[in-house]
Amino acid sequence: MNAIEIRRPGGPEVLNLRPQPAPRPAAHEVLIQVAAAGVNRPDVLLRQGKYRGSGDVTGLIPGLEVAGTVVGSGPGVTRWRPGDAVCALLSQGGYAEYVTVDAGHCLPIPAGLTPVEAASLPETAFTVWHNVFQRGQLQPGERLLVHGGSSGIGVLAVQLARALGSPVAATVGSAGKAAAVQALGADPAINYRTEDFEAVLQASGGVDVILDMIGGPYTPKNLRLLRDDGRLVFINAMQGGPAEFNALEVMSRRLTITGSTLRPRSAEFKAALARAVEEHVWPLVAAGTVRPVVHATLPLAQAREAHELLESSTHIGKVVLTVG
Incomplete structure (x- = not known):
């Protein structure tokens, strides 16, 4: 697969598109073919090496949220099947063509939303x-x-x-x-x-x-x-x-x-939070009462430009990378 990795801590220029092995889902994980990935401030901090507790970020793939299609799963996954359209909260790895994630951190894409719109929602x-x-x-x-x-x-x-x-x-x-x-x-x-x-x-x-x-x-x-x-x-x-x-x-x-910060929280905490979001927020999104606001979309290869746009603070709403 192709993915954006951080060559070294630094500015947007350290984001590098390169081929690498696709991940394989472990127990209780699903494999998602990514259609779109949200771009967020914590991605910028991770790239800069300033995200607390991130350690050495060299070689890491940023990206805290994606939308796409389930194409595989590990043992113990009961809710999701290949072909399901989902969006998901990640700890990292979203700027890629494929990503694995705890099945409990996935949500169905609300009816009527595009993958780009859905990818703008989980982290927020x-x-x-x-x-x-x-x-x-x-x-x-x-x-x-x-x-x-x-x-x-x-x-x-x-x-x-x-x-x-x-x-x-x-x-x-x-x-x-x-x-x-x-x-x-x-x-x-x-x-x-x-x-x-x-x-x-x-x-x-x-x-x-x-x-x-x-x-x-x-x-x-x-x-x-x-x-x-x-x-x-x-x-x-x-x-x-x-x-x-x-x-x-x-x-x-x-x-x-x-x-609080979300990224370092436990898998169990995030799964419980996913259930609460699906219960309380998703019906409002499906009804159109709460709607995604996407300022700009850019292809995965232009992750550098996406980070530059985010750091300019000229955007209103989300910046999203499209994949494939």
Whole structure:
């Protein structure tokens, strides 16, 4: 098969298309012929050698999510059969013509979706459901703030929270992104380059849950914005991890600070999360209430350009590689 591998830690130029042996499924795994693979920020961090716990990334194949067709399985697989159309969450390996994955981490492609649309969903859906609704415990009627509202994570979080009964605010980096995110249900969508999101949202009463991928200087602002018993959930720290805040304020207002990363979690955890996503999120996708937002598709051989686009932060929604 052909696959994109990381020659060495570095910039997008270290992504290299080369032939290599196709994987074989072990027990409880399926072999997927990949039609499309989502491109995500953790792929960039892995390529740079900055993904915590990744070790030496030389020779690794990036890619956390794919859509395609089951073409084989190992012992113990009961749900999936050759020919089944699935999408799946991976730990790595998605930028390839074939990939093996734990059968429990696969989901059926929702009716009406193309493989490209389906490939844009697993990593974002798993991340949003776990962090907003399980860790953040967002309840209907509570207000959510999504930083990076035009990102792949952001556009899904906005739609899913609105679909489940919560008003949503978002921060974005341009007027065009603000308009796009407003169209998905964010009100307000705040351009952080021209407005102070803390001032805007304090004037309207604060928020209950914050999904933050920025970190750094946003942290004290986030905590001040939270209502009593509010929850701040980190999924990245693009402006740095260290931050100062008033611990007494956290105590007196009963605030919760939490966060997570998905890739290192156990196979059992991911399988349970897949079941929750299929139960709670997939019906909304199938009904068209929540829809994939794909900014651009590029062929597998142009993985370098896909990473450059992602790092430019000019996209709205997901970037997807097409395979075959």
